[in-house]
Structure formats: structure tokens, C-alpha cells
Amino acid sequence: KAGVTQTPRYLIKTRGQQVTLSCSPISGHRSVSWYQQTPGQGLQFLFEYFSETQRNKGNFPGRFSGRQFSNSRSEMNVSTLELGDSALYLCASSLAVTGGGYTFGSGTRLTVV
């Protein structure tokens, strides 16, 4: 059974650009959530989607957005990149409707220069 797949694995972008990250959940998982991991702040919740609906959003500026498609695949977008957006972006999927049982992908390492 394939795990959570995130693409690309690595990205280098210039300040001011925008970026789109992709996540394919485990087959059958309809909940997809995104987290930002940095050495200083640890793992911070960005947003969660279930059946194409955003059910919760973390405390991030509006430059961070996401969406989920009918096949449960999800994308997140960061516009007007800042140096502080450099981080490991992790996607997690879950089978549970109300939460729990989250399986993470290997992440996308974003570096903003």
C-alpha cells in the first residue's frame, strides 16, 4: 500500500516568487492536512481538508492557501515568498472522519533565497 506522496522533494525559490506543493494521500484517506516544520517553531498546523472542504486553518498569513481535489489529492500554495518561509512542508492523511491516525509524507524541503 503506497504511503503519502509529496512532490517535489526539494525546491529552491527566490523571495517574492510563489510555489505550489503537491500531496497524494493514502488510497481511501479523505482527510489531508499540512504542517510546516522549522527548527525554531517545530511542527505547526497550516490547514486541513476533507472532501474538498477546508475544516480548519492555522495561524498563518493569507499567503498560504490550499485546496483539495475530488480524488483527495491536495495542493498548497505560498505566494510572495519570504525568507522565513524556508521550511519542511509536511502533508498528512487520515482515514478517520473526526481526526487521529495521521500518516505523514516525507515532506517538501523549501528553501527561499
Next chain:
Amino acid sequence: QQQVKQSPQSLIVQKGGISIINCAYENTAFDYFPWYQQFPGKGPALLIAIRPDVSEKKEGRFTISFNKSAKQFSLHIMDSQPGDSATYFCAATPTNSGGSNYKLTFGKGTLLTVNP
């Protein structure tokens, strides 16, 4: 507001020893408590999880102890091995349909080093 506090930040243990990592939470709505293991360059991998209706759960060398009244839970790694060297995160979330917020709140992590 840090709702899950994890300690210690780092831990060095000899091979064969017991590693103990502690977490405390504030939100009484939390009812699912997983532990994740993360190796460099990888995403967090679910190790073991517990719900508050039991005080202990064991899977192989890994045990979670849970104290609902103290709002604390801990991970014990028995017979620690060099391959266990990784960063460990505790987390918590509410999962009941009335209070679920669909997100994990993580501790800051513990870097475990097991010396051979």
C-alpha cells in the same frame, strides 16, 4: 500558547538502557495522543498512540504511560538501540465529533541519541 509541553529537549542513553520522554497537555478535550519518530530528511512516522480510557499501551519495546488526572503521558523505550536515535514528538488532538479540530498539536520534540 503551547498546549503540549515536551521534555527533555535532548536525551543521551546507553545501548540497552531505558529512554523516557515526557509530555504534558492543557486541553482536556484532547482524547488521542500519538508519538511520532522522525529521522533526518524524513517525515514523522507514527510509533504508537493511546486514548485516555487506558493507562498504558505497549507495542514491542515502546510503551506509552498515560495519567489522565495529571494530564501527562510519557514514552518509554526499553532496551534502547543506536537505531532508535531520532527525534521524537508527542502530539494530541480531540477526535470526538463534537469537539474535533482536525489537527495535531505537537510538542517541541526530543532528540534521542543512543550510544553503542
